[in-house]
Amino acid sequence: MSGGRILLIDDEEEMRRSSAQALSLFGLDVVTFANAEPVLERVGYGFDGVVISDIRMPGMDGMTLLQRIREMDSEIPVILVTGHADVQLAVSAMHAGVYDFVEKPFAAQHLVGIIRRALDRRSLVLENRRLRAVAGKRDDIEARLPGRTQAMVDLRYRLRAIAATDADTLIIGETGAGKEVVARALHDTSARADKPFIAINCAALPETLIESELFGHEAGAFPGALRPRYGKFEHGRGGTILLDEIGSMPFDLQAKFLRVLQERIITRLGSNDPVSLDVRFIATSKVDLETEVARGRFRPDLLYRLNVATIHVPSLAQRQADIPLLFLQLVREAAARYGRSDIEVRPETMGKIGSRSWPGNVRELRNAADRLVLGLDLQPEDTALQNRKLADRVAAYERGLIASALAAHGSLRPVYEMLGVSRKTLYEKMQKYGLEKGGAGDDELEA
Numbered sequence: 001m002s003g004g005r006i007l008l009i010d011d012e013e014e015m016r017r018s019s020a021q022a023l024s025l026f027g028l029d030v031v032t033f034a035n036a037e038p039v040l041e042r043v044g045y046g047f048d049g050v051v052i053s054d055i056r057m058p059g060m061d062g063m064t065l066l067q068r069i070r071e072m073d074s075e076i077p078v079i080l081v082t083g084h085a086d087v088q089l090a091v092s093a094m095h096a097g098v099y100d101f102v103e104k105p106f107a108a109q110h111l112v113g114i115i116r117r118a119l120d121r122r123s124l125v126l127e128n129r130r131l132r133a134v135a136g137k138r139d140d141i142e143a144r145l146p147g148r149t150q151a152m153v154d155l156r157y158r159l160r161a162i163a164a165t166d167a168d169t170l171i172i173g174e175t176g177a178g179k180e181v182v183a184r185a186l187h188d189t190s191a192r193a194d195k196p197f198i199a200i201n202c203a204a205l206p207e208t209l210i211e212s213e214l215f216g217h218e219a220g221a222f223p224g225a226l227r228p229r230y231g232k233f234e235h236g237r238g239g240t241i242l243l244d245e246i247g248s249m250p251f252d253l254q255a256k257f258l259r260v261l262q263e264r265i266i267t268r269l270g271s272n273d274p275v276s277l278d279v280r281f282i283a284t285s286k287v288d289l290e291t292e293v294a295r296g297r298f299r300p301d302l303l304y305r306l307n308v309a310t311i312h313v314p315s316l317a318q319r320q321a322d323i324p325l326l327f328l329q330l331v332r333e334a335a336a337r338y339g340r341s342d343i344e345v346r347p348e349t350m351g352k353i354g355s356r357s358w359p360g361n362v363r364e365l366r367n368a369a370d371r372l373v374l375g376l377d378l379q380p381e382d383t384a385l386q387n388r389k390l391a392d393r394v395a396a397y398e399r400g401l402i403a404s405a406l407a408a409h410g411s412l413r414p415v416y417e418m419l420g421v422s423r424k425t426l427y428e429k430m431q432k433y434g435l436e437k438g439g440a441g442d443d444e445l446e447a
């Protein structure tokens, strides 16, 4: 039997007390209410329990409650408690989709039997929904993240393994490598697939607003907060929250966020009432968070907490062999988007695509596919470079310098000496940019 909750509504206090007591003797987890309104806040699409309500009550009656619940999710079991003379009401409730009735006075054991069947049915409904959602999207991972290189095979394997858990996840990868695509795929193949997916870009939110954006606020929490507002965390209830560019989260906020991760509770700005939060967090970063920790810009405790389930999204340089096929797929997608069907990729174009470097990764490759479909020339590498952000241009420049130094020397020592970096730094950068050691001996690499 499921461990779901039983919400019991009756306006008579004695009835609430005695029913709750009787049901808890049978090991059922009962919460009682004197009126129906607050129950609507407690149930929703993923509710894994049963509602039992008196049919006649002042304020919202049992019939209206039944209708309101069925508008949210028609498969939540609602059991109505009727009086002896309520036959007419009972007939309408049956038409309205009530799960079952009990007539007052009732034997607790009789009600318990009905509740147990209702709970079993509810957990079956939820499990079926979960499996349907997962099955529908699972096959899709291959299509969303294609590639035959080991790096992509490993990525898909890890993604599936982590999607089967509810662990908070850190996704690392270069700009444009597809971190957000991976985050979405993770959500869509997880048990939370039919719940919200909320993406928040930490780098794009102004520092002054970020806290109220995430946590929400009460009216008057700060000047300009005229009305209470839910934060994005609460909007994501039951689902997944993606924190893009977690490294850009202001330092002070990191401590608060760590507490949210640990306790699953948030407090809106200007409020003292903590609200519980059922979400999975996914964070992404293109910068090395260890380095940010060393620079005092990122909290080590937050990194350790996030670093449990980690997915590395390979750069295009780390999956060079996948580039031609991926490019063809992106061309097909672009052709569909622009309503073109006669697109042909010439072998020499394909040669250029496969051999050049793509520091902007799939995003840049996708731009190239768009240009081809629109009949524009492939941008020369240096023009493409000018259109990128400073950090990407610096990275591309650095990669180029290291690549040519590696090509010019048979061993690593002259390379790192010439570039004025330690052997360890050189090794890390080679890994980051997917560069091979050229003619250098293996022993040189043990930094």
Ligand SMILES: Nc1ncnc2c1ncn2[C@@H]1O[C@H](COP(=O)(O)OP(=O)(O)OP(=O)(O)O)[C@@H](O)[C@H]1O
Binding pocket: 144, 145, 146, 173, 174, 175, 176, 177, 178, 179, 180, 181, 182, 286, 362, 363, 366
């Ligand atoms: N495997 C893929 N197949 C098709 N398109 C992809 C794939 N991976 C990424 N893309 C596309 O490339 C672009 C960049 O992807 P995404 O936004 O996920 O990258 P990112 O790593 O989150 O980038 P940034 O760090 O800059 O935010 C998007 O347009 C996305 O649709």
